[in-house]
Amino acid sequence: MMGKNLFRSDQGRHAGLLFLLLFLFLVFDSNVQAVETITLPVHDIGSREIPLDPNDHELWDNIPETVLKLAEQNILKPKGGGATNEVQVRAVHNNGYIAFLLQWKDDTPNWERLKEFGDAAALQFPSNGTDRGSAFMGESGFMVNIWQWKADWQRDVQGGFQGTKSVYPGLFSNYTSLDSVDYAAEVSGNPNSNRSHRSSAGNFLARGFGTLTYIPQQDVSALGEYKDGVWKVVFLRALETSLEGGGRFEKGEKNFAAFAIWDGGEHERNGMKSFTKTWVLLDIQ
Secondary structure (H helix, E strand, O other), X not given: OHHHHHHHHHHHHHHHHXXXXXXXXXXXXXXXXXXXXXXXXXXXXXXXXXXXXXXOHHHHOOOOOEEEEOEEEOOOOOOEOOOOOEEEEEEEEOOOEEEEEEEEEOOOOOOOOOOOOOOEEEEEEEOOOOOOOXXXXXXXXXXXXXXXXXXXXXXXXXXXXXXXXXXXXXXXXXXXXXXXXXXXXXXXXXXXXXXXXXXXXXXXXXXXXXXXXXXXXXXXXXXXXXXXXXXXXXXEEEOOOOOOOOOOOOOOXXXXXXXXXXXXXXXXXXXXXXXXXXXXXXXXX
């Protein structure tokens, strides 16, 4: 009798496992179909110049927008985000450069480095030009290229580095300043602590969570503007790059992208963000 019960128990466990595998397959398959139905056209604008200006109405008002739904990052700690429900994206190329315009609603701009978390936006591309890998910052054996715009970096570029003395002018120190001590993070190569940002955009590579790497070849530009409760950010890069692992874009070809937004006013940073959970198909016309 006990043997029969054990046999039935094993049968139940096997049936449960098969059901779980079938469920996961169906969920994964539905995600793949979702990727195929979300297409972002990258419009060919001929030889027209693409200025680094999110308010170039002559250019961008003639480009249809694609609305992408965003979700809270609830896969890996630190979980959180979800303050931004959607982002409107437009994309163009002029056979020499490619540009993306991101637009989203935000109640307040956040760019004061030492007083608050900063607003930010990012694009992600598979380094090999296919979607056969994780859209969650890549994975082992599948590298991704990430472009990130940070509002506080832009504030540094436009208004000077936001150090403690600029934010708190009454600060008094009675010891001799040493860069190796006072700016240890900058000396060690942390881009967030750089006192001389030349761009508000960062170019990164990753192979999964916790592997984000800032690279020396910074060939991505970005500029944002906040007005009437809306952020507009334009990203710009040459179509071709010598960077091994950089996003690849060829006219007439397909590629993939993923998007993320951080709302500093809602304390979003690092993994706490709003993002597209699947790849978006890029149709480079």
